[in-house]
Amino acid sequence: MTDYKVLFTGSVCSGKTTAIRSLSDIETVDTDASVSDSAIRRKKKTTIAMDYGVLDLSDSARLHLYGTPGQERFKFMWELMMSDLVHDAEALVLLVDNTRTDPFKDIRFYVEEFRDFIVRRRLIIAVTHADEQAEPDHDYYMEELKSMGLFTTVLFIDARDPASVLTIVSELVGHREKNIDWDGLGKRLEVNSTMPEEGGEVEALTSDINNVSLLDAAMNTRGITGAIHLGAERDVLSSNISNKQNKELLRSMINLVTALEKKAAFMGSIDDLVLCGPQQETLSVFVEEKQALGLCSEKELSINVVKQQAADLLQWSQ
Numbered sequence: 257m258t259d260y261k262v263l264f265t266g267s268v269c270s271g272k273t274t275a276i277r278s279l280s281d282i283e284t285v286d287t288d289a290s291v292s293d294s295a296i297r298r299k300k301k302t303t304i305a306m307d308y309g310v311l312d313l314s315d316s317a318r319l320h321l322y323g324t325p326g327q328e329r330f331k332f333m334w335e336l337m338m339s340d341l342v343h344d345a346e347a348l349v350l351l352v353d354n355t356r357t358d359p360f361k362d363i364r365f366y367v368e369e370f371r372d373f374i375v376r377r378r379l380i381i382a383v384t385h386a387d388e389q390a391e392p393d394h395d396y397y398m399e400e401l402k403s404m405g406l407f408t409t410v411l412f413i414d415a416r417d418p419a420s421v422l423t424i425v426s427e428l429v430g431h432r433e434k435n436i437d438w439d440g441l442g443k444r445l446e447v448n449s450t451m452p453e454e455g456g457e458v459e460a461l462t463s464d465i466n467n468v469s470l471l472d473a474a475m476n477t478r479g480i481t482g483a484i485h486l487g488a489e490r491d492v493l494s495s496n497i498s499n500k501q502n503k504e505l506l507r508s509m510i511n512l513v514t515a516l517e518k519k520a521a522f523m524g525s526i527d528d529l530v531l532c533g534p535q536q537e538t539l540s541v542f543v544e545e546k547q548a549l550g551l552c553s554e555k556e557l558s559i560n561v562v563k564q565q566a567a568d569l570l571q572w573s574q
């Protein structure tokens with residue numbers, strides 16, 4: 257029996273759990289667990305550990321599928337997996353959610369994080385959610401990746417559709433395993449399909465998970481002591497700032513940005529505003545059209561670092 261291993265990674269909601277479920281012959285061990293965050297009093301399903309599944313390719317070959325936890329706060333797991341469980345894996349499949357503001361930022365992030373792992377292995381980039389957002393298209397990916405110095409296979413898949421995810425498997429082992437009955441395999445896996453009869457619900461769930469993850473990510477950022485996330489109407493999406501005064505201040509700062517922009521039109525768009533006193537915390541707000549973020553940070557943290565963190569957080573929340 258030849259055992260192949262492959263590791264799936266990618267941002268929260270990129271489709272890791274779904275892809276592994278689509279391919280697996282066994283009841284997948286997705287270790288999703290309810291994470292309750294007392295500060296935000298919300299319980300949401302979030303992958304806190306790896307996903308695992310197995311696919312029998314033929315009488316003599318088997319594929320083991322592992323998925324990393326997506327959120328940065330569980331990054332320590334990636335190291336553990338790479339040095340132990342999947343040290344002998346064939347390849348890394350990087351799932352890229354095409355609906356993200358800048359999918360290439362995700363690619364750069366994961367390629368950097370898994371740099372040592374992929375030098376000796378294959379990297380396959382599998383773009384998901386392209387049914388929801390067609391651009392960037394395949395050509396664009398190839399061009400952009402080339403300019404990043406990444407010469408790798410790019411597949412467009414729907415993680416919910418086993419036949420589609422099978423193209424990754426074929427790319428991985430197709431040239432080595434000649435006696436795989438691909439049609440039979442596809443039929444067998446059809447039962448794993450999670451394609452919805454009707455759309456609708458999926459989207460709501462996705463954005464819920466993302467809101468929680470922004471707060472999670474913020475609180476895992478060194479020097480950040482609180483975060484408030486507002487939507488397009490400047491409604492509070494999530495917050496864990498218990499200090500009422502700070503919360504009020506951050507909200508007025510966000511409103512102030514809009515007012516200032518009108519008053520000082522010659523300055524162009526104002527993206528951030530920082531309130532920095534000699535004592536206690538620094539308060540800063542980062543304003544975009546569709547969302548705004550307020551952060552409390554420790555005095556010692558430089559403004560540039562806070563700005564960089566905020567840019568990352570806003571990107572992650574998309």
Ligand SMILES: Nc1nc2c(ncn2[C@@H]2O[C@H](COP(=O)(O)OP(=O)(O)O)[C@@H](O)[C@H]2O)c(=O)[nH]1
Pocket residue numbers: 266267268269270271272273274275303326384385386387388413414415416450458461462
């Ligand atoms: N429309 C669409 N939905 C997808 C696709 N891939 C995954 N999903 C959905 O996106 C959501 C998040 O997927 P999940 O596998 O939990 O992501 P994970 O956080 O990477 O494990 C689920 O509701 C999936 O059904 C895709 O290619 N297209």
Ligand SMILES: [Mg+2]
Pocket residue numbers: 272273274303307
């Ligand atoms: Mg998952």
